[in-house]
Amino acid sequence: MVNKVYTNFDEAVADIPDGASIAIESWGFAATAQNLIAALRRRDVKDLTLITHNFIPSFYTEEEALLPVALLPQLKKLLAGVVGIPQFGAGLFIKEYVDKGLEVELTSHGILASRLYAGAAGLGGIYTPVGIGTVIEQGKEKRVIDGKDYLFEKPIRPDYAFIVAHKADKMGNLVYLGTFRADQPIMAMAARITIVEAEEIVEAGNIDPEHIVTPGIFVDRIVEIPEGGYGTAQKRKKLVYKFGEMEILRKMLFG
Amino acid sequence: MVNKVYTNFDEAVADIPDGASIAIESWGFAATAQNLIAALRRRDVKDLTLITHNFIPSFYTEEEALLPVALLPQLKKLLAGVVGIPQFGAGLFIKEYVDKGLEVELTSHGILASRLYAGAAGLGGIYTPVGIGTVIEQGKEKRVIDGKDYLFEKPIRPDYAFIVAHKADKMGNLVYLGTFRADQPIMAMAARITIVEAEEIVEAGNIDPEHIVTPGIFVDRIVEIPEGGYGTAQKRKKLVYKFGEMEILRKMLFG
């Protein structure tokens, strides 16, 4: 059996070149392959294209958690459905980078999902009814199909996907934890190379074949999250409690 | 909670009108919602459009198993990736119906999957690279995207899907058994009304939320397969043994 298990995160991201496109989940706070982001930050790779559903400012110290926003200085382009949080100054947090040339493409979460599917399924493009009459239609082909307006959207096929799994077996089969699943399965399917950080790596056969969400063929590299790494159950719990300490977040999350 | 559980199959298919389109899985022998097919045959509904990956002749008596082919006399149109088995006379078994006006649209299994996704996701159409230079491209728009040829294919949104599940809970959440999963999740997602026959109906909460394959929102009606019904574990086992008794099937399956 070919070995997909890497012993550290730096090795797992060592070949990512300047200009690569990377898909990373970011639904909710810290449902993100943080250890891989940390490793990528340790490299001086630049001009990256980041594909993520939500690109929001962080409320943590770097030791507490790393959202995709940590990669901001290394980005050339950002494709996302959400950039910023209105209550926290909206898109102002990226101003410095936009001024320096960062390109931002806004889309809808559903269009992003369909474009990732189109990339995964090898399609040349899709027609979506979402975005008609909005900023999204700018510069895009419109077409009436059976009396209804649609926009042409291109597939997305990221060079890499960074995935955080609950459990991986050594063949790369993955299961996720709760709403951390979200974009990750389709990102793994659409990407050319999928790199996974897993809370636990088990032997092949230890996950019921009926319960596997991402089959191993889509997974190229796996690293086990070490104790003290980002995204462990203990760290997640700490982040939850931190929310309770911040007035404005408390209002958003419990108000 | 709204009651999705029907007490019999006839009731579950009672409203299907002439001209309806129905998606039914048929991968391998008898991975099919046979009890619903039987109920539909008991009605005199006609001019149906059947969407199925494989439309093959049956080797069983009606008491043993019902493949989608049982609906042949009620069809106006058939959309499938496979029609017939070369070793068994290929498409000859539908000749009588084609002569009487049955329309047959052949596609590839993958295109059918993507078209069902397009239907489920509300897309107006997709461009697929599969089928270029083949019979599939006849009458379809071709387009070059980034230097590569694609065919335009329309979404499929069946009026009904007939699904056979291993387990359903009363909210309609489904799990499948092994390779019976196949087309069924996307058919349930694409159809306007999804009717399920399940080996077992359990209370909501009895299926782990991480293991549910088809969330209940996609399921409208559920009927429990009674003892002696099609598709029970005992019946399936009998069908397996029957293969061993037929020389030509033995050669196909074990040769």
Next chain:
Amino acid sequence: MKQKLDRNTIAMRAAKELKDGDYANLGRGLPSLCALYVPYGVVFQSENGILGYGPLVMEEDIEGAELHRVDAGGRFLTPAPGMSFFDIITSFTMISSGRFITVLGAFEVSERGDLANWNAGTDTLGGTIGGGMDLAVGAKRVITAMEHTTKEGKPKIVRECTYPLTARKCVNLIITDLAVIDVTLKGLLLREVAPGWTVKEVQALTEPKLIVAEDIKEIEL
């Protein structure tokens, strides 16, 4: 007593549009309050991949909160029987399937039912489109739960939206702190007004001409 409805009361009125067996997706802010008032049997989805969850985790129950069980706004959810987790392909297929009723906030709604709710026009660098456009296009019924006017008293129900659009001709019902208005092919049909308010007063705070329902009544909860 002539008062505008408070946010919880608007949410209560919107919740009346949801009944046992309905599937719903609630937008952030005011719409999310509807969950407190719906009848038993309404099933909620959040577009990050969860259906059928229980009530939000309250601040005092924070020790039961888990980062991996949150809605699209990051709020913590309690589990419930029949809940399921799924990916965004499944999630947005649900949303486009026409099986949801969605309650959304709005900066503006036009007389044709155009909706502007993702960008107050001030955020030129980023923006929070999220799943709102998908919900507005895909839902079988789009309800906006909103204040009738801006804080400055400017109508939010307008002839043409001035803020960036979420989707065209998508809103079916407008519920505000002053009125309940159906979006019909003939125009905006005023069905209910807040206790103490007259049709004329509501019209004065609404840009397009309202058609008054024959059976117009006071908002009931």
Next chain:
Amino acid sequence: MKQKLDRNTIAMRAAKELKDGDYANLGRGLPSLCALYVPYGVVFQSENGILGYGPLVMEEDIEGAELHRVDAGGRFLTPAPGMSFFDIITSFTMISSGRFITVLGAFEVSERGDLANWNAGTDTLGGTIGGGMDLAVGAKRVITAMEHTTKEGKPKIVRECTYPLTARKCVNLIITDLAVIDVTLKGLLLREVAPGWTVKEVQALTEPKLIVAEDIKEIEL
């Protein structure tokens, strides 16, 4: 001794193209025999939604066969550690991802690598396109395992396919009972010939002109 390779030997030669860690999808008939000869660690998929299964169930083990664990041809599969079940969306995404090597049968292959393998032209009423077109277009490497000629001795490697096409310019390697031929941009490159056969004899049974590899050799297993 000048013989054509038998079906099992063709399959053995094709199996040499698969190594530990490869993902493969084998067509029905001759290609499916490759599974018997591949090294440990090749992972097989069947397009109905199973990856990483064990050997086919043998007839004498029929009591272990289950209708719900079959390949796309309906043949019974044994489970293996790391196996997974999934739906056709996942399955055909795999197939289009360029992660598979596929071994397919062929009625004809053209000198440009066009493939005809789904319809011998006789089935005008139905047809078995199945997942073959998807595999031919989506795989990273398409190998045909086939007889070099028809039973009547007519070449199956032709200038232009006469049977209905599966896909254009998709075949990378042709393995027959007489030869191993690379499909290159310059034309068909003859790399190996069956024991006892000369280049001239193979050329005589092949319609397009073959380019002969400098290091041409006898087929080794």
